[in-house]
Amino acid sequence: MPSSPPRARFRPRRHAQSSHPREREARARAGRGCDSAGHRGRPCPVPVASPILSAGCRPCLGDRVSHDVTWSGIRQTSTHTAQRSFLIRRPSGTVPGTVWTPVRRPGPVPTVLLGHGGSGHRHSDRIVSMAAQFTSAGYAAAAIDGPYHGERLRSPLTPAEYQAQIAAEGIGQVLDRIADDWVTTSNLLAEADVADGTRLAYFGLSMGTRFGLATAVALGPALRCAVFGKFGLRSAAALNPALHAPDRALRDASRITAPVLFHLQWEDDLFPRAGQLDLFDAFAGAEKELHAFTGRHGHTPRHAPGLWQSFITRHLAPPRRGQSTSL
Template sequence: MDELASRGPAQLRMEHDGLVAKVSFTTGGDGHRIPAMAWLPTTHQGAPVVLLGHGGSGHKAIDRHHQLAQQLAGESVASLAIDGPYHGDRAVPGDAPLDYQHRVADEGPGVVHARMCQDWLYALDAASHRWGLDEDTVGYFGMSMGARYGIAVCAALGARLRAAVLGKFGLVADDPMMVAVSADEVVRRCAAQISAPVLHHVQWNDEIFPLPGQLELFDLFASPEKTMRARPGRHHETRADDLTAWHDHLAPRVVR
C-alpha cells in the first residue's frame, strides 16, 4: 500500500460543480488499475471521508453518489467511490449488464471480496495522501452489492470507521446466481467485527434478498449502536427521505 500511496492518483480529471470538485482518477500498480472518483469540498485539507459503494450494474459515478457527495461536501466531508468488479471502467467490453455475475463466480467470490477490500484501502490511502484527507475518520455507504463488498471494508477499517449505512442485502438469496457470487462466511465474519454505528436499510418486500436473510445480517453486526430502517417495497425502490436518513446517520458521526 505504501508504494501505491507514494505514486498517488494518476490520470487526474477534475470538474467543478458549485463548491464541490469532482475528480476522476486511477490508482494501483503492477498492472492492477483501480478506477476511482472523489468529491472534494472547498476546504478538504483534513476532511473526513465517506466511501460510496454502488450496487450491481451501477458504477462509481451514479446519481445517488453525486447527491450524497454534494450534501456531505456542504459539511466539509469528502467522498470517494471506486468501480466494483467488472463494473464501470472495469467492465469487459461486450458484456451484458449481468455478465459480471458469471465472471465473479468463475474467478471465485472469496477472491473477489478480498481484492475489492484491498482496492478500497488502496484508493483511500492514495486519495488521502494526494488531497490531505483524514483517512482515520471514515464513513461507509453501500446498498445491495455495495453492502456485499462493503462489509469487509468496514471490518478492515476497524477504529477508523465512524459510521456505516448498509442495506438491501442479506444472507439468503433465491436466485442461483446470487448464491454463486456470495461469500457468506466472509460476510458473517466481517459483520461480527463492525463496532461502529450502523444504519441497516431493509426493503421489507425485497425479491432478491428475502427478509429473513436481511434480519439475520442485522443480528450479526457487533455495533452496540445499530438501527434498522425498514421500508415497504421491492429491492430497487428508494424514496427521497431514504437519502436524507442515510445522510443524517453518516454526517454527524464523521464531522468532528
C-alpha cells in the same frame, strides 16, 4: 432511480491545466518554484493551490505518495464541489476512482466512501447526488468502480455476465480484492491531504453491502460508521449461487464494531427479509439502527437518502467543546 445518461470515458492526463479558480489564481502567481524534489527550483506545472492536491503537484506528489496513480484535471461541478478522477495501478488491476471535495474547506477532511450497486458505476446518479450533499456539508466523498463494473471494463456487462465473472474468480477473492482497493484508495487520499484517514464512513447498498462488509473490516478503527442494506444471508434463485457466501458475510459483520444504519425493503425480492434481519443481528457494534420500508428490492423511498446522510454526518462530525458529537 432514473437511468444515468451516457458519459464520456475518463482518459487520464498528467498535469492537466485545471480551470478551477484557485488553480488559475496560482498560475497567475507563477514564478515561485515547487518545494518538492520533483520540481525543486522550477515552476510547478500543476500549482500547489489545488483544493484536491494541496500538498504538491503530480508527479511532485509522488515524492510522498507511494502509489502508481494518474490524476485527471480538477473540475468544479458546483459552487461548493470540486471533482477529480484518478486511476490507480495495482498488481491485481487498475482501480478507476473519483473524489469530490468541498471548495471552501481545505483538506484533510472526513471522507465518505461510496459503494455503488450491481450494474452501476462510480458516477451513478445516487453516488454523484450523495457526493454533492456531503461536500456541501464540508466533507469529501470518494467512489471507485467495483470489480467487473464501470471503467474496469471496455463495455458494460449484464447482471448475469458480471455475476459469472465474479463466480469464475471466486467470491472470496473478489471480496478481498475490493477491500484492498478501498484501503489503497483511502490511503492515497490521506497521503494527498484530501482525506482525514482517521475519520472515514462507508455507504453501499445491495452489491455495495456485499463488497462493503469486507471493506469495513479492512478499514479498521478509521471507520466511524457505515450504511448497509438491501443484502442478507439468503438470496433469490435469480442470483448466481456461486456468489452466495453467508459464512463470510457473518464473519465480517461480527467484526464490524462501528455504528451501522441498515436499510431494509420489507418485500425485497432478491434478498429475503429473514436473511437481512440475520445479518443485522450479526453486527457487533453497540450502536445500530434498522430502517424498514415497504416495497421490493428496487424501491427506495425519497426521504431515505436524507436518513443515510444524517446518520453519516452525525458520526463524522468532530466533537465540539461542551457539546455532543451530534449535529
